[in-house]
Amino acid sequence: MPTNLLRKVWGFDGFRPGQQEIVEAVAEGRDVLAIMPTGGGKSLCFQLPALMRDGVTVVISPLIALMRDQVRALREAGVEAGALTSGNTEAETDAVFAAIAEGRMKVLYMAPERLASGGTVNLLKRAGVTAIAVDEAHCVSQWGHDFRPDYLRIGDLKRDLGVPLAAFTATADVETRAEIVTRLFEGADPVTFLRGFDRPNIRLAFQPKNSPRTQVLTYAAARRGQSGIIYCGARARTETLAQALREAGHPAIPYHAGLDPDTRREAEGRFQREDGLIVVATVAFGMGIDKPDIRWVMHADLPKSIEGYYQEIGRAGRDGDPADTLTLYGPDDIRLRRTQIDEGLADPVRKSGDHARLNALLGLAEATGCRRRKLLSYFGEEMAADCGNCDLCQVPPKLFDGTLAVRKALSAMVRTGEWFGSGHLIDILTGTSTDKVRERGHDQLPTFGVGREHGRGQWQAIFRQMMGLDLCRPDPERHGALHLTETAHPILRGEENVTLREDTTKGAKPANVLRTQVSEEDEPLLSALKAKRRALAEAARVPAYVIFPDRTLIEMAEKRPQDLDQMAGISGVGAKKLESFGRDFLSVIAGDQPDMHPARRALAGKPEGPLFDRLLQITVDLKRGEDGTGKPLSLTHRTLSHIADRKPRDADALARIPGMGEQATERFGPAILAEIARAG
Known part of the structure; x- marks a missing residue:
């Protein structure tokens, strides 16, 4: 049954690693704590069991935006879901109450702050709640980085409703996991799934x-x-x-x-x-x-x-x-x-x-x-x-035995009373006779000039690594002066060694770039599918991925389904989405595209064509200004064609293009000129 629902509702042929066992445990009504990596499919592990059981599953989630997105995605997949949040309109709240009263509601989202209301427990009892799911469960821990005090009420809710609880998080060290068990399950041991923290992608x-x-x-x-x-x-x-x-x-x-x-x-x-x-x-x-x-x-x-x-x-x-x-x-x-x-x-x-x-x-x-x-x-x-x-x-780093260098740096700290920051200490170690060094007599210290074998950049890297290894810390009461920690003393005494990296700022190169998601042959179709997705998403006022995620569009571009039967076999195309969007995307794949504007058609096959497309996107992105609140402005296709053809190199030349007024030049000019410069 879980796999049938998975295919019918979500359009997936199988579970991601680790999901099925969790789904089955939650569906069986067991208390569950699941630690899963972000992107591992946590939400499915409580949404799918909600469809496998009678009654309503209430989901405690920390942010309104998160709840709204998940509710929209469920509704697009044909699942009756709703949210009770402070951001609801009166009509939205009425619709949720109506679905509850008529017994249609399956997944009800709620912020933890709502649990402070005295009527919430009675509402959930009347709604027929048969399970609780807690998303971002680490918010219950005062050791965690996202502590939310109202999460502490969830344990009481579980006891008042007498239903099983499943808690999910992607971030929970040993201390946080222990506190989740104490706060949410009152110390009773839930079935725990530790699905790993690795995100190899x-x-x-x-x-x-x-x-x-x-x-x-x-x-x-x-x-x-x-x-x-x-x-x-x-x-x-x-x-x-x-x-x-x-x-x-x-x-x-x-x-x-x-x-x-x-x-x-x-x-x-x-x-x-x-x-x-x-x-x-x-x-x-x-x-x-x-x-x-x-x-x-x-x-x-x-x-x-x-x-x-x-x-x-x-x-x-x-x-x-x-x-x-x-x-x-x-x-x-x-x-x-x-x-x-x-x-x-x-x-x-x-x-x-x-x-x-x-x-x-x-x-x-x-x-x-x-x-x-x-x-x-x-x-x-x-x-x-x-x-x-x-x-x-x-790119493996170049390492060196930094024991001697660290001992010299620690010695310089001690001999100056741990009253100075790294800049002054580096002057001492490199033998740089500044006014500050001479005034304090630090040019007479035994450590003056003992570190000339390293340049200033390498010494900065050494001090940064020493702070990173917690061998020294800035003292806020001494204006950030560095002082030794207990970890440093064995090194200073010659009892331990330390390995450091050479200065990594020298010759640093940008990280590898992740480029195309599909083959060069399939790129035009993928772009067309994304354009269709964006148009549908804007019309429905939902995020693009609610229509289809990138992975589904990539599979469409690669497999090129020719009819609804073939489209139904694409991962992520469930029954409801097939009905809603299948024909739209089949039309794109078949090449039934709207006629190209004559101004753009005149540039077809020329280098100016792709530049035209990028300039058009700039005008779409900046239609209401950089912050999205300005008066709407646009440029005609004819004006964009002139720009792509003439490639003006400065604001004055751009302003002379027919159709470019002062306001348009001010709003679109910098981005257009930057794009022209990149195009060469």
């Missing part, structure tokens, strides 16, 4: 900061046209980086908690609907985003913890196709994160735990071997061999 990479803005722009330029997220540590930085990306010709928008709710919702909606959009965000963005075809995630600043890092990179490649990640970090990031912990209001035990989590992330950043092995070992998993899909596997 995601490429892991770290890079020390060396002109960070250039690094960001270079990375984005190599992935032009692919949807991506760039995480930043500060709100202001999201604004400046988004602006820099737009000036470089990328569709990019900022996102942070300081924006008004309407702007944030618009940003979320655009990211869901549009292909190739870049969101530059704080960690306020992402947990509610269910977009499966995010091709890359970049951290422009060091994350707070290894759990946060894992959760954030996990938003890439949820469709199982290759995805890229890159994390930039530097000494300032390390100092900031240490200071945030030390100056926080947490008790000493919590601070110690936070430092340990940061140490794990820094250890990953400064790893000398396979990063994936290092990452998975933190979550208690061991790999038999290196992954081959991280930067260190693909």
